[in-house]
Amino acid sequence: MTDITVAKGHVVSFHYTLTVDDQIVDKSDAERGPLAYLHGYGNIVPGLERELEGAPVGTKKQVTVPPELGYGTRDDDAYEKVPSSEFEGMQLQKGMPIQAQLPDGRTVVYWVDAVAEDHVVLTLNHPLSGRTLNFDVELVGIRESSDEEKAHGHPHGPGGHQH
Numbered sequence: 001m002t003d004i005t006v007a008k009g010h011v012v013s014f015h016y017t018l019t020v021d022d023q024i025v026d027k028s029d030a031e032r033g034p035l036a037y038l039h040g041y042g043n044i045v046p047g048l049e050r051e052l053e054g055a056p057v058g059t060k061k062q063v064t065v066p067p068e069l070g071y072g073t074r075d076d077d078a079y080e081k082v083p084s085s086e087f088e089g090m091q092l093q094k095g096m097p098i099q100a101q102l103p104d105g106r107t108v109v110y111w112v113d114a115v116a117e118d119h120v121v122l123t124l125n126h127p128l129s130g131r132t133l134n135f136d137v138e139l140v141g142i143r144e145s146s147d148e149e150k151a152h153g154h155p156h157g158p159g160g161h162q163h
């Protein structure tokens, strides 16, 4: 037993179930194991990160996250109609992320909001924006991170980035 708790720069592993309006929309998978993230680096939504601060391994918690601390509020102007011809050969589905490069070189993520015969509606709103998120979490591991992980801003190894 160690007394390490969740703090900035620690790699935290947890199991979770995410419920929105009584529907499970995401959960950690028994095969892949728990999700690992680097605490204090914005890897997970701020409302959840904040509630885990200081918690020890074994903590089980229910956390309710409002949109502002989750995937953001919904911007009704952030929708764009694009001709289907621009997506030739791609299998588009509602809720799918699409990375686009802006003229200034920055990349931005759009989400597919609707697919029609001759056009696609893209939005900057995350599919879970505007929604209250309910997380059921269980902390199963906390460890110090390496300098490399801190430099990358994410954990490596099981449950984290494989590269």
Ligand code: ZN
Binding pocket: 149, 152, 154, 155, 156, 161, 163
């Ligand atoms: Zn990395």
